[in-house]
Amino acid sequence: MYDASRTLAVLSEPAEAIEDPYIGRPPEAVWPLEETGEDRQIAADPAMPLESRLQAYENIFESEVGDTSLSRARNLERELGLRQLYLKFEGGNPTGTQKDRIAFVQAMDALRRRYEVITLATCGNYGVAMALAASLAGLRCRIYLPDAYHAPRRDEILARGAELVRVAGDYEQAVLASRRAAELEELYDANPGGANTVIQLRAYGQIAYEIYDELRDAPAVVAAPVSNGTTLAGIHWGFASLYRRGKTSRIPRMVAGSSYSKNPIVQAALKGLANCRNLRPEAIHESPVNEPLINWHSSDGEQALRCIRASRGWAGDASDRRLSACSRLLRDREGLHVLPASTAGLIALADHAEPLPPDRYVV
Structure with missing residues (x-):
């Protein structure tokens, strides 16, 4: 049974500093x-x-980029009280990200x-x-x-x-x-x-196709961290394409996660704004943890906001402390070493106000 208070406690524990596994390694060690x-x-x-x-x-692109692993996170399911939680690990790409x-x-x-x-x-x-x-x-x-x-x-x-x-x-x-x-x-x-928007949306749409290849249908929810919003919008684009072609029975609800009060997409969704509005630049303070997430302007923010609303999704944000705690949780429970910013989508999913029914969820 999903327990929101339990989730909050788990993701608020003090966390150690998280290091980027790629920093300090020669390029050949990252990808020969x-x-x-x-x-x-x-x-x-x-x-x-x-x-x-x-x-x-x-040939290089097809053999080395994409087709990243999708694995069920059973230990994390028990920790958070969720069922059938899957992790899409983009760290398998050549330089370690999507x-x-x-x-x-x-x-x-x-x-x-x-x-x-x-x-x-x-x-x-x-x-x-x-x-x-x-x-x-x-x-x-x-x-x-x-x-x-x-x-x-x-x-x-x-x-x-x-x-x-x-x-x-x-x-x-x-x-x-x-x-x-x-x-x-x-x-x-x-x-x-x-x-470049269409080119990049199609590229990220491949993530949806890869999830479909593994699950043979669309999950109930897909959650992802957002900065410019391109990744989230691209995944939604891919699932919408699959649904139009009759490959899936539904389009998943899209969930966006980012740094606390530092992303226009998440702020627009939380406040019920009609459009993705720029934030005040002077209010955006960067840290080593939130750097990949923060923006006062999101280039593809309108597309991301539309896909959240069209899919009946939601958004959430998290402090550096919670992002770091969630990164440590993934390392301890699932053996995945990911940067804190990468966990923003998982936190937004776990923070959902209403109990989530038994189904399949992808982060």
Whole structure:
């Protein structure tokens, strides 16, 4: 039986500092590039025909990105009082996050359109993913990093040959600088939002297809952490596609989790706002724990908010303390070492005010 008070107690225990398992490891230790073999050589060789490079790159993408594990978390079920709770572990991707999914499709699009340089702004994970994806495609990568944020994966970005440009200010100012450079220098703009929205939604839609492949139907709920909102909106896009084609009996309720009072999507959902409104930039304070989640502006916030409401889902937020406690809980009960920010969706699911009926839930 689901017990909300028990869940709150479990997720509020004092937590140890959680370290990123990828920080401090050489790129080869994270992903041995020699495994890509001949395809890697062809994809990165500008002397090869474009068709051959694209095919080789697609081979790398299909063999190394996605198809991440979905496992039932029985120990966590007992701890939280939930039934049939499944964990989708995106740490199995080459650089350890779901960002590899969009980085590789954006790099392939840039290669197809004959660009030579990709640019984007990042707080860390997307930059590492794009630096790898671009290097495998034989493309240069210029990454704009906000001075106001920590950059624990900076060395990994540089190790992949990317150019790093520091920008005074926050993430949104780094995005503006990157987009301005893309326009002036005719670089490929890989930032979220705008023309890239459809590309990235389709890429994240693959997560829904992978869940369907394992469960053979849609779960009752899918919960995910949100920052720009692209991942959540993409998963919903994938399940909506499956439902339209008669593959599933339903579309899951979508649940968004983020840092306490620091995300426009979650705040709009909690307050019942008609639109996803920007937050006050001066009210957003970054920490090593909440950095992947916080935003005063969410690029795909409207799409994410619409999918939450269309699916009768909900949203929730959590303090750094609770995010860290949940990360430790996953490590102790399920043997998964994940960053605290990755647990925001699980906390939002567990915090649901009403008892959750026996069904299948995916985080």
